[in-house]
Amino acid sequence: MRKKEKEKIEEELDKATLHVIKQTTLEITNVKNKLMQERHNAEAEKRNRIQQHLASIMRAEENNEEERLKNDLAKAEQRYKEKQKLESDRRARMAKEKNDNFAEYERNIEEKEEAEKDIRKREMMKRLRMNEHDKVEMKKRIEMNREKKRLQRKDLDMQVEEIKFYTREARMADEEAVQRSALLWKMNDQEVLKYGDKVLRDCENKERPTLPVVKALDNFKKTNRLKAPRPKNLSQWKSDVMPTPFSVQLYK
Structure with missing residues (x-):
């Protein structure tokens, strides 16, 4: 029962909400239409007043219409001239500013190009100095490598000569040994x-x-x-610390 009552209450609330929304929408529409009608009436009234004012002016100036037109034309021409002068001054001022800005832009471009040219020149000089330094260092390394190879070659030649010398000496020693062996038999x-x-x-x-x-x-x-026998040492080791009986007897 409570659940059904709750659902019924919610349904009634939804209906009430929809009714409020519809009423609010209708009121907004009515207010909007009313405002539009009031605005339309105000514009119509304004047009009427303007038309009446123009009609009164036209009626008041029917006698001197030509003079009025001349004056209006003169005023219009004056305003046009003033406007043209202002426009000409504005264009001249803008042209001057543009020329000044362009001249400054050109100066900035020239200064930037000169600065970049100077930077490129310094970098080129730096690279040339580095190239010269690299050439000197490369020449030094080549000379050092040549000297190292020359010393290595010299050491190798000395080693080869030593090997040749010792080989020759060994061969001579072997030959002499063979000759000695042959002589020893005789x-x-x-x-x-x-x-x-x-x-x-x-x-x-x-x-x-x-x-x-x-x-x-x-x-x-x-x-x-052929070698004499080595004589036997009959004397035994004697301590230098403890005296022998013979030495003690002599001492007494």
């Missing part, structure tokens, strides 16, 4: 020792390693029993 022990001493002196004179020759001679002497 020599007796004393001749071998004598020849070994000679080879040792040659190595010392030529600044070659002498240790291999010394070891070879020592091994040859040991193998062929």
Whole structure:
């Protein structure tokens, strides 16, 4: 029941709202029509007054119509001349302002072009200086690279020469070793020792390693029993801190 009553109330409110809207719209339309009618009546009344005023003027000036027309024409011509003069002055003023503005615009353009030309000139000089500097730096780098390559080439040549020298020395040493081996087979022990001493002196004179020759001679002497046996050291190690009985007896 409450729901139905609520729906009924809402329906009545909607109807009342629609009625108010219709009434308001109708009143607005009536007011608008009334205003339009009043405006129309006012305009009609104004036209009537103007027509009556013109009719009265025409009736009042029927006798001197020609003079009035002349005066009106003279006034109209005067107003036209004044208007033309004002227009001419305005155009002259605008032309002068335009010329002044154009002259200033041209000056600004010239100054801007001169400034841009000066900037381009400075940039060109800067690029030329940079190019000269780059050329000098490039020349320095080329010279440094050439010097570096020359030194590297020199070091490489020195290394090659050292390798050739050591290879030649090794080959000569090998050849001498072969020759010595062939000679050793034909020599007796004393001749071998004598020849070994000679080879040792040659190595010392030529600044070659002498240790291999010394070891070879020592091994040859040991193998062929040409070296005296090393004497045995019968003395034992004695402490320097604690005195021996013999030294104590002598001290007493």
